[in-house]
Amino acid sequence: MAALSKSIPHNCYEIGHTWHPHCGRAFVHITQGAFGESLRIYGTLYLIAAILRKRKCDYYLNKLLPEILQSTSFLTANGSLYILFFCVLRRILGKYYFWSPGFGAALPASYMAILIERKSRLMLFSSLAALYSRRRHKRGQK
Numbered sequence: 001m002a003a004l005s006k007s008i009p010h011n012c013y014e015i016g017h018t019w020h021p022h023c024g025r026a027f028v029h030i031t032q033g034a035f036g037e038s039l040r041i042y043g044t045l046y047l048i049a050a051i052l053r054k055r056k057c058d059y060y061l062n063k064l065l066p067e068i069l070q071s072t073s074f075l076t077a078n079g080s081l082y083i084l085f086f087c088v089l090r091r092i093l094g095k096y097y098f099w100s101p102g103f104g105a106a107l108p109a110s111y112m113a114i115l116i117e118r119k120s121r122l123m124l125f126s127s128l129a130a131l132y133s134r135r136r137h138k139r140g141q142k
Contacts, residue, residue, distance in 0.1 A: 012090045023087035031080040038075035074117040081109035
């Protein structure tokens with residue numbers, strides 16, 4: 001139980017965003033980078049899927065861009081909110097504990113990002129997570 005209270009004696013600049021000492025600017029850098037990469041990923045993915053499904057012109061004009069932007073926002077929020085909560089937890093707690101840089105920052109960031117994603121994709125994520133957990137559980141029983 002003593003290991004749970006151990007702290008990491010470093011600040012967020014030394015551990016999380018080593019390229020810039022200010023949390024706000026690091027957040028902006030992460031957001032810009034995550035948006036560019038996720039737009040590239042989801043833009044290509046959705047366009048190929050639409051071509052393979054032989055969607056009509058109406059889909060390309062009215063639905064494709066909003067779907068790409070919504071999924072892009074999900075991935076961008078997941079990346080940028082992680083670094084935000086990474087720094088916020090450090091400021092609230094005064095130091096890092098073993099759980100705060102990973103689980104403590106990832107849980108609220110992922111939860112908020114999931115609220116952005118399309119509901120149809122959430123079912124896919126949930127079923128994949130359930131299958132993965134079941135597979136790991138079966139491996140542990142052997």
